Amino acid sequence: MARLTAISGVGAKGPACFLVEAGAARLLLDLGYGPNPGQWPDVEGVGRVDALLLSHGHRDHAGALKLAPQVGNPPLFATAAVLDRLGRSAGGTVLPLQGNSEVCGVRVRTGRNGHAPGGVWLHLDIGDGLLYTGDYGVESPIYAYDPPPPAGTVVLDGSYGDYSGSIEDCVAHLAPAFDRGAVLLPVPPDGRGPELAYQFSTSHGILPCIGADLRASLERLASAERGSLRPGVATLLARIARDAPPIAEPRGILLTGRADASDGEAADLATRWERQAAPEIVFTGYFPFGTPAHRLVGARRASYIRWNAHPRLEDNLSLVRAVEPRTVMPAFGDARHLAAWSRAFAPARVTIEREITLSA
Numbered sequence: 001m002a003r004l005t006a007i008s009g010v011g012a013k014g015p016a017c018f019l020v021e022a023g024a025a026r027l028l029l030d031l032g033y034g035p036n037p038g039q040w041p042d043v044e045g046v047g048r049v050d051a052l053l054l055s056h057g058h059r060d061h062a063g064a065l066k067l068a069p070q071v072g073n074p075p076l077f078a079t080a081a082v083l084d085r086l087g088r089s090a091g092g093t094v095l096p097l098q099g100n101s102e103v104c105g106v107r108v109r110t111g112r113n114g115h116a117p118g119g120v121w122l123h124l125d126i127g128d129g130l131l132y133t134g135d136y137g138v139e140s141p142i143y144a145y146d147p148p149p150p151a152g153t154v155v156l157d158g159s160y161g162d163y164s165g166s167i168e169d170c171v172a173h174l175a176p177a178f179d180r181g182a183v184l185l186p187v188p189p190d191g192r193g194p195e196l197a198y199q200f201s202t203s204h205g206i207l208p209c210i211g212a213d214l215r216a217s218l219e220r221l222a223s224a225e226r227g228s229l230r231p232g233v234a235t236l237l238a239r240i241a242r243d244a245p246p247i248a249e250p251r252g253i254l255l256t257g258r259a260d261a262s263d264g265e266a267a268d269l270a271t272r273w274e275r276q277a278a279p280e281i282v283f284t285g286y287f288p289f290g291t292p293a294h295r296l297v298g299a300r301r302a303s304y305i306r307w308n309a310h311p312r313l314e315d316n317l318s319l320v321r322a323v324e325p326r327t328v329m330p331a332f333g334d335a336r337h338l339a340a341w342s343r344a345f346a347p348a349r350v351t352i353e354r355e356i357t358l359s360a
Helices: 065-071 080-085 169-178 194-203 213-221 234-243 264-273 292-298 312-325 334-347
Strands: 002-008 018-023 027-028 052-053 074-079 093-094 100-105 106-114 120-124 128-131 154-159 182-186 254-256 282-283 302-304 328-333 355-358
Touching: 002 154, 002 328, 018 100, 074 080, 080 093, 080 213, 080 234, 154 312, 169 182, 169 194, 169 282, 182 264, 194 213, 194 234, 194 254, 213 234, 213 264, 254 264, 264 292, 282 292, 292 302, 328 334
Parallel strands: 027 052, 052 074, 074 093, 128 154, 154 328, 182 254, 182 282, 282 302
Antiparallel strands: 002 018, 002 355, 018 027, 100 106, 106 120, 120 128
């Protein structure tokens, strides 16, 4: 009998951590921290695992690696880009962006997740198949997405619940801010940051001003990590990395990290310009309670305009129809969306139970 246990990441926004037990193999899928401060997965009772597989390198999926000794310091498996960005190139085993591997006797198939540099979904050849999408997206203007194969059980990215707005809607909502010409957008340099830099450069024909963290990420994406990109994107990303000016004054489109302005250049700039009329400050992704982003938006000094980085309900419906699972576990989303998920994904059984038996 094979079993899947959600250590963390189901029923509410929280760090990703899932245990798969199949025969003698015990595999941990992701080991994240956050996104809210102090959110750690409780791995105390997990016991020793045989391998840790990472879907991508974002903090809420890979930010709790310091807990690895509590589960026996298992071998780490991730793509080369993820291992490199985490500083684990010398201590991990490389998974392909697209291909097949064997981990502890389990056949693992990977494909690009459309969400982040080196990000992949994981398909485990257990029972009639287990698909773990991690975070994924099909709308990204730069990151490539590979459709996964059929699976009896799917753990999918339910971050957006029943949200249905398209990336075109996001572009339309951001256009006025872009056109006003003095906007600071705190961004993750290894996610939405490159997407927004690409979007603004293509829509306006002008390079944004970028921080050092985003510049370094763009350089990696355009070279060693170009396998994560859609065709034809790397050339423009390389040009942005090479020619975009640094951030010097509150003028133009300004892109830099950290996404919630809690650290990095974005924190310094938001503090410096908070009491000035310009630039406008726009956050484009989830920000935790108590962060500078939360405070600035609450005080109406900043605004929130979503930039799609996760699947909409219709994207998840398309995934379910293509993969044809018997069981769907929506992860990283609020339990209040369970009824909407159940209606959308029928006749599959939709569950947010902590532990399920995998289909044989």
